[in-house]
Amino acid sequence: MSQDQTPDENGNEHPVPRDADPQARARALQSYLIEEELLTTDQIDEVMSLYEDEIGPQNGAEVVARAWVDAEYREWLLEDGSAAIAEAFGYTGPEGTDIVVVENTDDVHNVVVCTLCSCYPWPVLGLPPTWYKSPPYRSKIVKSPRQTLREAFGVDVDADVEIRVRDTSAEVRYMVLPRRPVGTDGMSESDLTALVTRDSMIGVERLGTKHVEEL
Amino acid sequence: MTDLDEIIADLREREEFPERGGDLSFDAPWQARAFATVVTLYRQGFFEWNEFQARLIEAIESADTADDEDIEDVYYRHWLEAAEQLLYDKGVLRGDVLDRRIGEFESGERDASEFVVGVDHAHTHTHNHDH
Numbered sequence: 001m002s003q004d005q006t007p008d009e010n011g012n013e014h015p016v017p018r019d020a021d022p023q024a025r026a027r028a029l030q031s032y033l034i035e036e037e038l039l040t041t042d043q044i045d046e047v048m049s050l051y052e053d054e055i056g057p058q059n060g061a062e063v064v065a066r067a068w069v070d071a072e073y074r075e076w077l078l079e080d081g082s083a084a085i086a087e088a089f090g091y092t093g094p095e096g097t098d099i100v101v102v103e104n105t106d107d108v109h110n111v112v113v114c115t116l117c118s119c120y121p122w123p124v125l126g127l128p129p130t131w132y133k134s135p136p137y138r139s140k141i142v143k144s145p146r147q148t149l150r151e152a153f154g155v156d157v158d159a160d161v162e163i164r165v166r167d168t169s170a171e172v173r174y175m176v177l178p179r180r181p182v183g184t185d186g187m188s189e190s191d192l193t194a195l196v197t198r199d200s201m202i203g204v205e206r207l208g209t210k211h212v213e214e215l
Numbered sequence: 216m217t218d219l220d221e222i223i224a225d226l227r228e229r230e231e232f233p234e235r236g237g238d239l240s241f242d243a244p245w246q247a248r249a250f251a252t253v254v255t256l257y258r259q260g261f262f263e264w265n266e267f268q269a270r271l272i273e274a275i276e277s278a279d280t281a282d283d284e285d286i287e288d289v290y291y292r293h294w295l296e297a298a299e300q301l302l303y304d305k306g307v308l309r310g311d312v313l314d315r316r317i318g319e320f321e322s323g324e325r326d327a328s329e330f331v332v333g334v335d336h337a338h339t340h341t342h343n344h345d346h
Binding site: 020021022023024025026027029030031032033038043044045046047048051094095097116117118119127129130131133134136137139140147148151152153170 | 247257275325
């Protein structure tokens with residue numbers, strides 16, 4: 001790397017080099033923090049295993065199934081998503097403040113996007129899939145949601161159903177509460193949990209129009 | 216111009232299912248390393264999450280990325296930029312110590328084996344690993 005970029009002495013407005021090999025950058029940052037004893041490898045490993053094993057869409061599925069069987073919980077969830085998720089299930093962490101849960105109904109279908117970057121409710125859905133982060137999704141779902149849902153996701157939303165595009169921002173993380181699939185009366189909460197998909201909680205899949213046999 | 220819906224649909228097809236659990240979408244060990252380092256810094260109280268978020272948005276907005284660049288590469292490159300900027304702003308990083316170290320890794324003067332027991336540990340968490 002060339003040394004002709006003179007870094008700012010006071011550390012402000014440091015010109016972060018943009019052309020460096022990202023692998024070298026990632027290694028440099030981590031090794032520096034560890035050598036300076038600012039972080040430990042154990043702490044970093046703990047984060048990896050947390051996101052590998054414990055944080056993912058299975059968490060959101062539990063929340064949705066609870067809302068399907070427990071009307072009081074559903075009301076709480078729609079009123080104060082973060083609290084209902086943190087207090088009932090203990091799911092918190094970065095990207096977990098101000099989770100707003102929006103409910104799909106017979107007349108309204110919600111779909112979530114982050115047009116600025118890729119904000120996403122990690123504690124309930126884990127990390128976002130690649131397509132969620134892609135510029136085409138981020139622009140297209142806002143401009144023509146019905147067409148995008150149909151052509152990119154194979155989801156037909158009837159013309160009389162309103163589509164609400166929820167643009168997640170730095171302040172709010174949206175999660176969709178999908179409708180309960182047809183033919184699931186009497187099913188247990190844990191069996192219902194298994195029916196809930198990540199895509200249905202982003203709003204690019206619809207469960208309420210499907211029979212349990214199709215899932 | 217490529218049809219956007221096709222791009223989205225392609226990305227979905229390339230995704231590895233099942234979608235439950237273990238679906239971290241890292242394409243390379245350095246992406247996992249960048250992710251875990253930033254989240255650990257946050258957990259250890261070096262910054263508020265929204266401070267990182269603000270730098271991430273800046274990094275994305277000021278980027279001039281090639282259309283054919285891999286989405287995960289771009290995403291985690293922005294993470295690194297945002298994290299470095301934030302740590303300079305906070306005074307955790309100063310001067311050119313990080314720049315020099317990046318150069319040393321680029322030139323091979325340093326390699327991954329020197330600083331972590333369980334070299335490149337992150338690779339066991341990527342999709343390339345057989346589950």
